[in-house]
Amino acid sequence: MNRRDLLKTTALALGAGVTLYLPAGWRPARAAAKWRIGFSQATTLEPWRVQFNKDIKAEAEKHPEVELLIADGEDKTEKQVADVENFIRQEVDALLISPKESAGLTGVVDKAIDAKIPVFVLDRNVDTKRYTQFIGGDNVVIGKAVGDFVVKALGGPGKATGNIVEIWGGLGTQPAHDRSDGFHSVADKEKGLKFLLDKQSADWKQNLAYDIMTTALRNFEKIDLVYGHNDPMAYGAYLAAKDAGREKEIKFVGVDGLPNEGVVWVNKGELAATFLYPTPGAEGLRQAIKLLNGEKVEKTIVLPTMAITKENAPEILKQNGLG
Amino acid sequence: MTVLRLLSRTKLYWGLLVILLIGIAFSPVSGSGRNIFLSYGNLTDVLRQVSITGLVAVGMTVVILIAGIDLSVGSVMAFGTVLTATLLTEDGWTSSATVAVPAAILVAFAAAFLLVRFLWRGLRPQAGPVGARRQAARDPLRDGWIPGAAGLALAALVAAWLVPQIDTKFGVPALLLAVPCTGLLVGAVSGAIIVAGRLQPFIVTLAMMVGMLGLSRLTAGQDSAVLPVYAGTNATEDIELLRSMLWGVLPVPGLFFLAAVAVFAALLRLTVFGRYVYAIGGNEEAARLSGIPVDRVKIAAYAFSGMLATLAGILYVAQYRQGKPDAGAGLELDAIAAVVIGGTSLMGGRGALAGTLVGVLIFGLLSNILQLHNINSNLQLVFKGAIIVVTVLLQERNLADLLAPFRTARAARQAPAARTEATGQQGSSLIHREGTQP
Numbered sequence: 001m002n003r004r005d006l007l008k009t010t011a012l013a014l015g016a017g018v019t020l021y022l023p024a025g026w027r028p029a030r031a032a033a034k035w036r037i038g039f040s041q042a043t044t045l046e047p048w049r050v051q052f053n054k055d056i057k058a059e060a061e062k063h064p065e066v067e068l069l070i071a072d073g074e075d076k077t078e079k080q081v082a083d084v085e086n087f088i089r090q091e092v093d094a095l096l097i098s099p100k101e102s103a104g105l106t107g108v109v110d111k112a113i114d115a116k117i118p119v120f121v122l123d124r125n126v127d128t129k130r131y132t133q134f135i136g137g138d139n140v141v142i143g144k145a146v147g148d149f150v151v152k153a154l155g156g157p158g159k160a161t162g163n164i165v166e167i168w169g170g171l172g173t174q175p176a177h178d179r180s181d182g183f184h185s186v187a188d189k190e191k192g193l194k195f196l197l198d199k200q201s202a203d204w205k206q207n208l209a210y211d212i213m214t215t216a217l218r219n220f221e222k223i224d225l226v227y228g229h230n231d232p233m234a235y236g237a238y239l240a241a242k243d244a245g246r247e248k249e250i251k252f253v254g255v256d257g258l259p260n261e262g263v264v265w266v267n268k269g270e271l272a273a274t275f276l277y278p279t280p281g282a283e284g285l286r287q288a289i290k291l292l293n294g295e296k297v298e299k300t301i302v303l304p305t306m307a308i309t310k311e312n313a314p315e316i317l318k319q320n321g322l323g
Numbered sequence: 324m325t326v327l328r329l330l331s332r333t334k335l336y337w338g339l340l341v342i343l344l345i346g347i348a349f350s351p352v353s354g355s356g357r358n359i360f361l362s363y364g365n366l367t368d369v370l371r372q373v374s375i376t377g378l379v380a381v382g383m384t385v386v387i388l389i390a391g392i393d394l395s396v397g398s399v400m401a402f403g404t405v406l407t408a409t410l411l412t413e414d415g416w417t418s419s420a421t422v423a424v425p426a427a428i429l430v431a432f433a434a435a436f437l438l439v440r441f442l443w444r445g446l447r448p449q450a451g452p453v454g455a456r457r458q459a460a461r462d463p464l465r466d467g468w469i470p471g472a473a474g475l476a477l478a479a480l481v482a483a484w485l486v487p488q489i490d491t492k493f494g495v496p497a498l499l500l501a502v503p504c505t506g507l508l509v510g511a512v513s514g515a516i517i518v519a520g521r522l523q524p525f526i527v528t529l530a531m532m533v534g535m536l537g538l539s540r541l542t543a544g545q546d547s548a549v550l551p552v553y554a555g556t557n558a559t560e561d562i563e564l565l566r567s568m569l570w571g572v573l574p575v576p577g578l579f580f581l582a583a584v585a586v587f588a589a590l591l592r593l594t595v596f597g598r599y600v601y602a603i604g605g606n607e608e609a610a611r612l613s614g615i616p617v618d619r620v621k622i623a624a625y626a627f628s629g630m631l632a633t634l635a636g637i638l639y640v641a642q643y644r645q646g647k648p649d650a651g652a653g654l655e656l657d658a659i660a661a662v663v664i665g666g667t668s669l670m671g672g673r674g675a676l677a678g679t680l681v682g683v684l685i686f687g688l689l690s691n692i693l694q695l696h697n698i699n700s701n702l703q704l705v706f707k708g709a710i711i712v713v714t715v716l717l718q719e720r721n722l723a724d725l726l727a728p729f730r731t732a733r734a735a736r737q738a739p740a741a742r743t744e745a746t747g748q749q750g751s752s753l754i755h756r757e758g759t760q761p
Contacts, residue, residue, distance in 0.1 A: 044548065047549050049548070198698075199701075201701075206549075206643055210642070212694065214372070215368065232549070
């Protein structure tokens, strides 16, 4: 086979591949709607973001008068800035944005506000107060709720004892620090609790948590509880303990409470509890529609958390069609 | 002097030994007074933890030996995890099945074709230099029909085995065939583009890295960032085999890694293909002119790399019970670092798989030691960066080379008159070197 033939064959093979895959990524826009609402998502590679998108899409299905445009920032600030600029140029009626980070997206949010587009900031805030509304959970509150649960599970206030492994999310991210600070504000009061690891980060990932836990299990003969800053990390630690045959003596607690992840694991008894970090998807769209209908909206909405344990897990699964 | 030379030749292994000694000496001790680092369980943990990066590094070694680079391995590994997870948990003609099954059939055909043709030709007495084989009269029966029939036969066998499994869910043996075959094809496409377009491997594999990430995400579907695999509920329990301890001694991922090292070390050391790899890495043009089928060897190298990356993907799913499109982010750099720590030159033509094995182990042991000492995650990254620089410095240069600048500086101070001349010369040689860069 000479070089040109090879090139042709390769091109053909690639072409075939693309044709095969095109239908999966192709989706026509909905026709004729009263309002067009743009939603700029930071990334869709994390399960929580996927759930976020599912929630907002499900809410949009209930409102035929709304055409929802979703842009994926692909976890890059510059891509998300471009997405928002694109929405401004399309003159959407309202803009929902879940920023990848505060500083990098403040400028473009200002630009949208200058263009008289109402802006709803979801989950992570920006460095301006001119937006229409902020909706998000409070990670410090969630951390405190985890702390209360842990203290109760290990003996109750004042007499809790045990060795705790805390597996951090990304060390450079605010949610990880908030979830840790809230937790320690409660747990540090207990003299009987010992914290075994020093800021070990698994970067929110199940596989890294697995490896950290494997080593921790070698290193410490008595571990009573693992607190993962999200469910996949708690589950990764559970899997490591299971492979070491020690999962029965350890309780695992996570955060996020996604129906297809944390709730499933709690329901199976693998995690002791998870704490809901609600996505602002559905509420965000409802608030935007409310505003477009001429009603007033509040400046800030804090979404409440909820402990998910073996008792209420089956019901949540049923609500999400997973029961 | 000979002792010194021996030391210098085996310095790689000394590095491993030093790391081991450090680990043993400073290891925390368990309640019963056992050395935790040295405990058999901990050492097999390390082997298991490095085996995914290790498998990828084996393929990377072959590619780097031909003076190439494969940046796509992380994405290809992730594609492997997505394929594995969907094939394990979903039945019917999912997009994974439509990719993996034809790939396996195609590779089966090509493998049987090439093997039979190779054997058939080998039966004929050969003489003369390497290139002579090409000039021998072509025989359509020997070169085309018989190997083609063999290829079709094997392809039919593979199809007969795989296609019925689509309706249920894939078993582990079928996975171990179909997924690496897909990776092999992906790698072969990279290689073919590099060879056919005479392009830089850096750019082509970079493009492949981006493209495969997109393909993985499309295959996984819009609504799933992570594909969970629960053995026993949504998948068969066989997948558990791939992370179990073999006879309670050897972790299966480690077995795959060590087997890959052994097979590819033999391939590089004992076969004609291996000699060709070193020849191409040493001087591609000279290799081409002496009749070595450079293009085919290069394509094969990238194909092997892709195959090993997807194999690592299967083990990833078995180990962490999930497949996800961003699983392999940064893996290519870990693999390259391990290869380079192992003494393989990025310029190609120099190095060995034994070095890569050591490089991978040094990295894994280092992580383990830092983790056992409960060092802050951020500080761990700093240590890892430092260890790469130090080991590569020791690898690439002799101590004398490192000290040379200081020596010249001293000489220049002693003879100030000679200094201007010396710097002038250095400048011109630099320009000269830049001019000859391809």
